[in-house]
Amino acid sequence: MVEKFLMAGDTPMHVADTERGEKCVVLLHGYLESMLVWDEFVDLLKGSVRVVTLDLPGHGVSMVNGETHTMEYLAGCVALTMEALGIERYSVVGHSMGGYVALAMVEAYKERLDSIVLLSSTTSADSQEKCDRRRREIELIKAGKKNTLARLVPHAGFAPHNVKRFNDYIEDLRELILITEDEGVIAILGGMIERKSRGEELRDSGIPHLFIFGKHDYYIPNEVAEEMIAQDPNARVLWLEESGHMGFIEEPERCAEAILSMILRN
Numbered sequence: 001m002v003e004k005f006l007m008a009g010d011t012p013m014h015v016a017d018t019e020r021g022e023k024c025v026v027l028l029h030g031y032l033e034s035m036l037v038w039d040e041f042v043d044l045l046k047g048s049v050r051v052v053t054l055d056l057p058g059h060g061v062s063m064v065n066g067e068t069h070t071m072e073y074l075a076g077c078v079a080l081t082m083e084a085l086g087i088e089r090y091s092v093v094g095h096s097m098g099g100y101v102a103l104a105m106v107e108a109y110k111e112r113l114d115s116i117v118l119l120s121s122t123t124s125a126d127s128q129e130k131c132d133r134r135r136r137e138i139e140l141i142k143a144g145k146k147n148t149l150a151r152l153v154p155h156a157g158f159a160p161h162n163v164k165r166f167n168d169y170i171e172d173l174r175e176l177i178l179i180t181e182d183e184g185v186i187a188i189l190g191g192m193i194e195r196k197s198r199g200e201e202l203r204d205s206g207i208p209h210l211f212i213f214g215k216h217d218y219y220i221p222n223e224v225a226e227e228m229i230a231q232d233p234n235a236r237v238l239w240l241e242e243s244g245h246m247g248f249i250e251e252p253e254r255c256a257e258a259i260l261s262m263i264l265r266n
Contacts, residue, residue, distance in 0.1 A: 001016040001017065001018055001042065001051075001053070002016065002017050002018075002019055003015070003016045004016075004017070006081055006084040006085070007080075007084065008076070008077040008078075008079075008080035008081045008084065009076065009077070009080050010065070011057055011062070011063055011065045011077050011080075012062065012063045013054055013055070013057070013062050013077060013081045014035070014054060014055040014060055014061045014062045015035075015052065015053070015054045015055075015081055015085070016035055016052070016053045016054070017050070017051075017052050017085060018042070018046045018050055018051045018052075019050065020046070020050055021046070021048070021049040021050030021051070022049075022050075023049045023050065023090075023091070023114070023263055023264065024049060024050040024051075024052065024087050024089070024090040024091070025045065025049050025050070025051055025052070025090060025091040025092070025093055025259070025263055026051075026052040026053070026054070026078060026082060026090055026091075026092050026093070027041070027042070027051065027052070027053045027093050027095075027098075028054075028056065028078065028092060028093065028094040028095065028098030028099070028101050028102060029053075029055075029056065029059065029095055029097075029098050030095040030096030030097045030098050030120075030121075031096060031097040031188060031189075031192070032059070032149065032153055032173075032176065032177045032180060032185065033059065033095070033173070033176060034055050034059050034060030034061075034176055034180075035053035035054055035055050035060055036060070036172075036176065037095075037173070037176075037248075037249075038053045038248075040249075040252065041248050041249075041252055041255070041256065044252055044253065044256035045256055045259065045260060048260050048263075048264065049091075049260065049263055049264070050087075052081075052082070052085065052087070052090070054078070054081055056069075056074050056077070056078075056097075056098070056101065056188075057069055057073075057074060057077055057184070057187075058180075058181070058183075058184030058185065058187045058188045059180055059184055059188070060176075060180075062077075064181055064183045064184045064187055065187075066187060067183075067186070067187060067190065068187055068190035068191050068194065069184075069187040069188050069190070069191040070104075070191045070194055070195070071100045071101050071103070071104040071191055071192070071194075071195045072104050072107075072108065073191070074101045074104065074191070075101050075102075075104035075105040075107075075108060075109065076108065078092075078101060078105065079105065079108070079109045079112065082112070088112065089112055089113070089114050090112065090113070090114060091113070091114045091115040091116065091117070091262065091263045092105060092113060092115075092116050092117070093116075093117040093119055093259055094116070094117070094118055094119065094121055095119045095120060095121065095248065096119070096120050096121050096219070096245065097121075097188070097192060098119075098121070099118040099119065099120075099121025099122070100121065100192065100195050102116050102117075102118065102121075103116075103118075103123060103198040103201070103202060104195075104198070106198065106201055106202055106205050106207060107198070107201060110205055110207065113207050114207075114208075114263065115207060115208040115209060115210070115262050115263060116202070116207055116208075116209040116210070117209070117210045117211075117212060117258075117259055117262060118209065118210070118211050118212070119212045119247060119248060119255070120212065120213065120214060120217055120219070120220060120245045120246070120247060121220075122220060122224065122225075122228060123197060123198050123199035123202055123228055123231075123232075124197045124199060124228070125195055125196050125197040126192060126193060126195065131193050134189045134192060134193050135189075135193070137149065137185075137189055138186050138189050138190070141182050141185050141186055141189075142182075142186070146177065146178065146180075146182060146185065147178065149177055149185075150174045150177040150178050151174070153173075153177065154169075154170045154171075154173035154174050154177070155170055156218045156219070156244075156245070157170075157173070157218070157219075157244055157245040157246045158170065158244045158245070158246055158249075158250060159214065159215075159216035159242060159243055159244035159250060160216065160244075161216075161242075162242070162243070162244065162250050166246075166249060166250065169246075169249055199228065199231055199232060202232070203231070203232045203234065203235075208236075208262065208265075209232075209234075209235050209236070209262075210235065210236040210237070210238065210258060210259070210262045211225070211228065211229060211232075211235050211236070211237050211238070212237075212238045212240065212247055212255060212258060213225040213237070213238070213239055213240065213247075214239075214240045214243030214244045214245060214246075214247045214250070215239055215240060215241050215242070215243065216242075216243060216244045217243070217244050217245045218244060218245060219245050220245070236258075236262065238254070238255075238258045240254060240255070
């Protein structure tokens, strides 16, 4: 991977690019993550397609730009980054919050998208309960208690039976949270609170899409995933029987196989 900094409009972006492959996929990380989470997963894709990863603004070392990072703003940053790389068409894989960004791209950049993969992500807006939880997280950050998120969030991302096996990953994710700027976390939380439902938009877009769900996902219960599937009969679906919210780490080979199948057939 070749790392570089590019300008997406007025936002500096930290990007990594394998620079080889006829077809291209951009991997969008989730909330409290960075492009580093994809390091090992990229190795499963790069022999078949060009792979781009990046730090979404507010995470990693990409710049915080404003008090709220809407999903539309983040989508624009991704599109401008790909444009700066000279890549006209590509597939998008969005993990969790990265999926919300991918969905925002459907609205504004549909003509650039070959396919979309929502990896442990949903098409619906936050419920009132979830919005309230995000507001509590904002208050936690403002009170200087980000370490509480670092202690709880990474552990909850894995299926209970995988926690011990992936302890090193969990520690790495804790470190990512601790080094993420407070202002970035707050901006992202505000943007997720504001996001809208885009299930119908995705269904009617004509863009081939794949949903990947973990059977033991704490954040997306099976019944929520099943309802999303029922509302979109054209979606391809992969269930990861041994995964929680971090399927690309818990069952990477199965994830990579399904993603490559989606990309290479479109």
